[in-house]
Amino acid sequence: xxxxxxxxxxxxxxxxxxxxxxxxxxxxxxxxxxxxxxxxxxxxxxxxxxxxxxxxxxxxxxxxxxxxxxxxxxxxxxxxxxxxxxxxxxxxxxxxxxxxxxxxxxxxxxxxxxxxxxxxxxxxxxxxxxxxxxxxxxxxxxxxxxxxxxxxxxxxxxxxxxxxxxxxxxxxxxxxxxxxxxxxxxxxxxxxxxxxxxxxxxxxxxxxxxxxxxxxxxxxxxxxxxxxxxxxxxxxxxxxxxxxxxxxxxxxxxxxxxxxxxxxxxxxxxxxxxxxxxxxxxxxxxxxxxxxxxxxxxxxxxxxxxxxxxxxxxxxxxxxxxxxxxxxxxxxxxxxxxxxxxxxxxxxxxxxxxxxxxxxxxxxxxxxxxxxxxxxxxxxxxxxxxxxxxxxxxxxxxxxxxxxxxxxxxxxxxxxxxxxxxxxxxxxxxxxxxxxxxxxxxxxxxxxxxxxxxxxxxxxxxxxxxxxxxxxxxxxxxxxxxxxx
Ligand SMILES: *Cc1c(COP(=O)(O)O)cnc(C)c1O
Numbered sequence: 001x002x003x004x005x006x007x008x009x010x011x012x013x014x015x016x017x018x019x020x021x022x023x024x025x026x027x028x029x030x031x032x033x034x035x036x037x038x039x040x041x042x043x044x045x046x047x048x049x050x051x052x053x054x055x056x057x058x059x060x061x062x063x064x065x066x067x068x069x070x071x072x073x074x075x076x077x078x079x080x081x082x083x084x085x086x087x088x089x090x091x092x093x094x095x096x097x098x099x100x101x102x103x104x105x106x107x108x109x110x111x112x113x114x115x116x117x118x119x120x121x122x123x124x125x126x127x128x129x130x131x132x133x134x135x136x137x138x139x140x141x142x143x144x145x146x147x148x149x150x151x152x153x154x155x156x157x158x159x160x161x162x163x164x165x166x167x168x169x170x171x172x173x174x175x176x177x178x179x180x181x182x183x184x185x186x187x188x189x190x191x192x193x194x195x196x197x198x199x200x201x202x203x204x205x206x207x208x209x210x211x212x213x214x215x216x217x218x219x220x221x222x223x224x225x226x227x228x229x230x231x232x233x234x235x236x237x238x239x240x241x242x243x244x245x246x247x248x249x250x251x252x253x254x255x256x257x258x259x260x261x262x263x264x265x266x267x268x269x270x271x272x273x274x275x276x277x278x279x280x281x282x283x284x285x286x287x288x289x290x291x292x293x294x295x296x297x298x299x300x301x302x303x304x305x306x307x308x309x310x311x312x313x314x315x316x317x318x319x320x321x322x323x324x325x326x327x328x329x330x331x332x333x334x335x336x337x338x339x340x341x342x343x344x345x346x347x348x349x350x351x352x353x354x355x356x357x358x359x360x361x362x363x364x365x366x367x368x369x370x371x372x373x374x375x376x377x378x379x380x381x382x383x384x385x386x387x388x389x390x391x392x393x394x395x396x397x398x399x400x401x402x403x404x405x406x407x408x409x410x411x412x413x414x415x416x417x418x419x420x421x422x423x424x425x426x427x428x429x430x431x432x433x434x435x436x437x438x439x440x441x442x443x444x445x446x447x448x449x450x451x452x453x454x455x456x457x458x459x460x461x462x463x464x465x466x467x468x469x470x471x472x473x474x475x476x477x478x479x480x481x482x483x484x485x
Contacts, residue, residue: 005063005464008046008056018050063464065408067275071434073361075380075411075423076170076218078246078270079277085341086273086334095333100325104310111309114326115301117336118285124347125244125264126257127287131296133327137245140265140284141176141212143297146319147263147288148210148239149180150295154317157237160209164238166195168219168415173212173243182209189417193219193373197228204232210239215259216249216378218415220358220425230260239263239292245284247271248428249355249379252348262289272335273429283331297322353428354379357435361426364439368446372418379427385420386449393449393456395420400467401448401459405441 030038048056062069072079090096098110118130134140145163152160163182165173167189174184185208188199195213211233215223223229230240242256242264248271250256256264268283269276276282288296294317302312311326339347355378362371362381369383385395399409399422411423426435449456460466 005059008048008053011048011052011056012046014047016047016049016052018048018053065403070406070408071426071430071438072408073410073424073426073438074408075220075382075425076246076414077276077411078248078267078379078425078427079408080248080270080273080427081429082273082275082334083338083341086337089337090330090333095329098329100329105308108309110329111301111311113333113336114329115303115309117332117339118301120336120339121266121285122287124251124255125247125266125287126255127261127264128257128290129293129296130285130287131300131327132283132285132332133297133299133323133325134265134284134286135323135328136282137243137265137267137270137284138172138176139282139322140267140286141172141241141243142179143284143286143319143322144241144263144265144288145177145180145182145209145212146297146322147286147292147295148241149182150317150319151239151292152209154295159207160238162207163209163241164200164203164211164233166213166217168193168195168217168417169212169214170218170243170245173214177212187211189217192375193217193221193417194223194225195229197225197232200229201232204236204238206237208233208236208238210241210262212241212243213261214243214245215256216246216380219373219382219417220377220380220423221373221375222378226259234260245270246379246425249351249358251350251354253351257287257289262292263287268331268335273338274331274334281328281331283328283335285327295319299326301326350428354426357426357428357430358424360432361424361435361439365442368443369422370420380423380425382415382418383420383422383424384418385422386446388446388450389420391449391453393453395422397456397459398422398442398445398449401445401456402441403460404462405445407438407441 067079067082095110098107104111114132118132121130122128134143161183162185163177164185164187165177166187177184185203187203188196190196213223215226217223233240239262240260242261244256244264245267247266263286265284265286268274268285296318298315298318298321299311299313302310304310358377358379358381362377368387370385370387372384386393386398395412399412402409413421414423415421458467
């Protein structure tokens with residue numbers, strides 16, 4: 001154990017402090033505070049110098065892995081660079097000090113950011129209008145499904161309580177549908193990883209509220225039959241929901257609105273460069289086609305005749321209220337900054353670069369790793385473990401060994417369609433040199449697996465915490481520092 005791995009309490013030395021204030025009688029006036037509210041003893045704070053504190057937190061920050069410290073090939077996640085100008089804009093006091101209950105006349109700038117981001121997203125996706133109120137991708141899914149339900153209910157079409165979800169879908173899709181009170185009907189994928197249209201056809205009847213699709217799907221493949229699927233679902237009276245959490249490979253190339261989707265959500269914390277992970281804050285804006293605009297949740301931003309913006313706080317024909325106010329404004333600001341920073345020209349390069357990077361890694365590594373679906377991918381792809389599986393080295397071992405070389409592990413054992421799934425997504429913000437470095441290490445690991453499989457089983461060797469027994473770690477977690485030493 002290194003000296004600075006100690007808790008800050010262990011660095012404490014009686015009487016040491018990082019500040020000096022003039023001596024005063026601080027207890028004067030204390031009796032104005034009722035006795036029950038007064039503490040009897042001083043708080044047990046560590047007594048340390050400023051230098052101790054700086055070193056302690058700097059060292060703690062380096063025990064973790066983040067997008068600012070290294071490459072993060074996490075499939076289904078789009079861990080892209082978070083431009084620092086986003087932070088500068090979001091911390092501007094004119095934005096950071098706003099209160100959600102301020103009268104609309106005093107927050108015209110913020111409302112303009114809200115409506116302009118909604119307009120940019122509409123243009124990028126081909127939808128008519130957006131709400132930015134949902135707080136996450138899954139929250140956007142729930143909102144979108146509530147809109148679909150509201151649409152059917154408003155037409156008196158009350159039988160439509162079932163929703164079709166492909167077996168390759170992200171787990172949040174069926175979960176959101178269940179929360180929305182819909183019954184989930186699964187549609188199968190074919191060998192090539194795409195939705196099986198023949199399996200879909202018999203499912204379509206007058207109880208179907210719609211279908212949830214991800215395109216490119218969770219295997220990173222473009223659903224080529226989307227036009228036919230859209231026509232079939234619309235013919236039976238259902239609507240099409242688009243899970244656009246990972247929209248980046250399509251940005252600038254194809255628009256879900258043009259594919260026939262009626263409702264979609266985006267993850268600003270994936271595709272639009274805002275920070276991501278650790279549970280939030282996220283943002284899952286929902287866009288709709290013209291016939292669903294009236295069912296968007298409230299509150300909504302509207303433009304009055306004189307050009308000023310106002311907030312409408314009435315239910316009307318909306319699907320209801322889905323968040324306290326109007327979403328995670330700090331995240332909305334960051335995504336807005338990102339889009340403006342790129343400009344129209346560069347926004348068009350996002351998709352092609354995401355696709356190029358993923359295909360480059362896939363082609364470079366397919367001799368060392370098993371590629372179950374060998375076709376052009378979009379922003380991500382899936383290997384099914386090492387090409388040579390006779391060594392006993394598993395996907396988990398490969399992921400752990402990568403940590404020793406300073407890379408974050410890819411997504412593993414997801415999607416569930418393959419037993420040794422390794423899902424890799426480079427994202428478009430990485431340089432060719434970084435991708436080459438990653439490819440070289442992955443090849444090296446494949447070689448190590450053949451030559452020294454035993455040492456792979458004990459990896460990682462250089463991280464602050466070594467390999468955990470995952471079952472014990474989940475069932476009997478050691479959460480207290482003192483239990484470790
Ligand atoms: C991440 C993701 C989601 C869920 O988004 P959250 O913000 O984590 O709720 C849904 N669908 C897909 C395809 C995703 O990758």
